[in-house]
Amino acid sequence: xxxxxxxxxxxxxxxxxxxxxxxxxxxxxxxxxxxxxxxxxxxxxxxxxxxxxxxxxxxxxxxxxxxxxxxxxxxxxxxxxxxxxxxxxxxxxxxxxxxxxxxxxxxxxxxxxxxxxxxxxxxxxxxxxxxxxxxxxxxxxxxxxxxxxxxxxxxxxxxxxxxxxxxxxxxxxxxxxxxxxxxxxxxxxxxxxxxxxxxxxxxxxxxx
Amino acid sequence: xxxxxxxxxxxxxxxxxxxxxxxxxxxxxxxxxxxxxxxxxxxxxxxxxxxxxxxxxxxxxxxxxxxxxxxxxxxxxxxxxxxxxxxxxxxxxxxxxxxxxxxxxxxxxxxxxxxxxxxxxxxxxxxxxxxxxxxxxxxxxxxxxxxxxxxxxxxxxxxxxxxxxxxxxxxxxxxxxxxxxxxxxxxxxxxxxxxxxxxxxxxxxxxxxxxxxxxxxxxxxxxxxxxxxxxxxxxxxxxxxxxxxxxxxxxxxxxxxxxxxxxxxxxxxxxxxxx
Numbered sequence: 001x002x003x004x005x006x007x008x009x010x011x012x013x014x015x016x017x018x019x020x021x022x023x024x025x026x027x028x029x030x031x032x033x034x035x036x037x038x039x040x041x042x043x044x045x046x047x048x049x050x051x052x053x054x055x056x057x058x059x060x061x062x063x064x065x066x067x068x069x070x071x072x073x074x075x076x077x078x079x080x081x082x083x084x085x086x087x088x089x090x091x092x093x094x095x096x097x098x099x100x101x102x103x104x105x106x107x108x109x110x111x112x113x114x115x116x117x118x119x120x121x122x123x124x125x126x127x128x129x130x131x132x133x134x135x136x137x138x139x140x141x142x143x144x145x146x147x148x149x150x151x152x153x154x155x156x157x158x159x160x161x162x163x164x165x166x167x168x169x170x171x172x173x174x175x176x177x178x179x180x181x182x183x184x185x186x187x188x189x190x191x192x193x194x195x196x197x198x199x200x201x202x203x204x205x206x207x208x
Numbered sequence: 209x210x211x212x213x214x215x216x217x218x219x220x221x222x223x224x225x226x227x228x229x230x231x232x233x234x235x236x237x238x239x240x241x242x243x244x245x246x247x248x249x250x251x252x253x254x255x256x257x258x259x260x261x262x263x264x265x266x267x268x269x270x271x272x273x274x275x276x277x278x279x280x281x282x283x284x285x286x287x288x289x290x291x292x293x294x295x296x297x298x299x300x301x302x303x304x305x306x307x308x309x310x311x312x313x314x315x316x317x318x319x320x321x322x323x324x325x326x327x328x329x330x331x332x333x334x335x336x337x338x339x340x341x342x343x344x345x346x347x348x349x350x351x352x353x354x355x356x357x358x359x360x361x362x363x364x365x366x367x368x369x370x371x372x373x374x375x376x377x378x379x380x381x382x383x384x385x386x387x388x389x390x391x392x393x394x395x396x397x398x399x400x401x402x403x404x405x406x407x408x409x410x411x412x413x414x415x416x417x418x419x420x421x422x423x424x425x426x427x428x429x430x431x432x433x434x435x436x437x438x439x440x441x442x443x444x445x446x447x448x449x450x451x452x453x454x455x456x457x458x459x460x461x462x463x464x465x466x467x468x469x470x471x472x473x474x475x476x477x478x479x480x481x482x483x
Contacts, residue, residue, distance in 0.1 A: 003479075070479070071478045072467065072468065072474075072479050076468070203467065
């Protein structure tokens, strides 16, 4: 017989899967807009929807705690929902930040896109891994996410140093720096989502 | 989520007091304890170390043996016809089932509070509190009154009843009656207090008062509580034991039991996925 709390937990899970899908699409669309010169119009709507869902996840989590006093794996899942929901919401927010960089900097078609595109490939892989790890409660997959984070961090730092090279086009280096910074933050949140999946399944808290 | 710092957060103790109250080791050790009702076995080879000056909760479904276990801790189990016990229960290292310890003295050192408040109906509030002392031969009126006042103050009942101490104990509300029974248990200066579902007949306000009291009592006593209410165990207990079909399935710090239990059976029971 299903427990009363299961309806709420299923709803939470569904909301997080919707957030996972939206946030993955938002980041992909923002990077495509950078590479192909688009506007990324839909990213704004998705980002707003992610913010709304994030608040709804928080409200429902609090309600489940107040009404059912969850323990053990139920409690760990709800606690992790706060972190995971925040992570997906931030994915959407950084995707919006990337689109706003494109608005402010204008045409970037003549810039070298290589660093951003390569870094975005890693970041999107991290997002996909964090989403799959959450959907399948796959601890082994969650634990592989941080390995990609180092490459994203290196790319971000390398680009920052290149900003100091006065011979390069400021518009290109600055826009790339900002976008790489957002990708670096997205990667960190993907790592945190992976840690939350680990916590749900094993009860082991992240060390930070 | 469960930080294990509620003792400090409650504001009952300062941090120094809380640290001072950290257990100095087991007060009661249960070793290979089995209990029987006639030929029917109710407990199977229980091993358990109950920490001094801590609250230990026993949880588990009806019939799992938790009440039988605490009745074995002060030799009340053997008062049931045909009941018997095998194994040891050590109180400060001495086996309470050994020949050197008198069962009456064991029950004085290990007091008990029951599910239903059971004040003696024909006795006044004061006489209820000091009934155990009188049975132990104390006759001095001044000493009895002082013991009654001190015990009633300790359970926060004094201010509510001090002007009508001659009233019948049975005339008090349910929550007051249960605190009266706790005062009666405290009056004989026990070292361990066993509580068998002490709040199951009480409303939420009275329950909250008993829970606050339990948390305070552990500064001076070792407390063992049987409860069906898992939220109550998580609120008041430092350690929690989960029992099933007469066996001890898991025993650990309450924070661990309720956040990351090691046994699947514990997980299923506390999350309500049982059966």
